[in-house]
Amino acid sequence: MAPNTPNLRALQDRDALAEIIRTLKRINNIKPLLVKIAPDLTDDALRDIASLAESEHLAGLIATNTTLDHSAVPKDSDQQGGLSGQPLRQRSTDVLRILRSATKLPIIASGGIMDATAAQEKLEAGASLVQLYTGFVYKGPELIRDIVA
Numbered sequence: 001m002a003p004n005t006p007n008l009r010a011l012q013d014r015d016a017l018a019e020i021i022r023t024l025k026r027i028n029n030i031k032p033l034l035v036k037i038a039p040d041l042t043d044d045a046l047r048d049i050a051s052l053a054e055s056e057h058l059a060g061l062i063a064t065n066t067t068l069d070h071s072a073v074p075k076d077s078d079q080q081g082g083l084s085g086q087p088l089r090q091r092s093t094d095v096l097r098i099l100r101s102a103t104k105l106p107i108i109a110s111g112g113i114m115d116a117t118a119a120q121e122k123l124e125a126g127a128s129l130v131q132l133y134t135g136f137v138y139k140g141p142e143l144i145r146d147i148v149a
């Protein structure tokens, strides 16, 4: 699947993100605030965001959103926009591991959880919770039964 939000990733630059978080905290200081991260950021940028999340006392992070990397998709079936599902799984887990080593904040894992094995991989990589999107679209509630079995 390929959603498309222009300039979404530019908003994760540390200064831009700090401004968004501070503005949101001025409006809402009650509901837990989590930041969802793109898998296309550099490892240093990921560690930067983890430290910002701690200094801003966020409730947690979500790793990850869709990717701009379409190299796993055959050219004739490729589309524009962020890529979700199986091709995202490995990078998304790598990002989760980097964040886990950089912060003790709760992390929700999202990205390529198409079966129970992938959910287990995320939990072993340090996720506090998992979020299903593409896997749920293709497999429905059966996927949840498999994961909790």
Ligand SMILES: Cc1cc2nc3c(=O)[nH]c(=O)nc-3n(C[C@H](O)[C@H](O)[C@H](O)COP(=O)(O)O)c2cc1C
Pocket (backbone or CB within 6 Å): 001, 002, 003, 036, 064, 065, 066, 083, 084, 085, 086, 088, 110, 111, 112, 113, 131, 132, 133, 134, 135
């Ligand atoms: C059609 C579509 C729309 C999405 N819209 C949003 C959105 O509005 N906000 C958001 O945080 N993530 C959005 N995502 C990202 C998903 O929540 C999820 O993080 C991402 O697809 C990776 O998980 P998956 O591989 O299980 O799909 C969207 C994904 C898809 C495929």
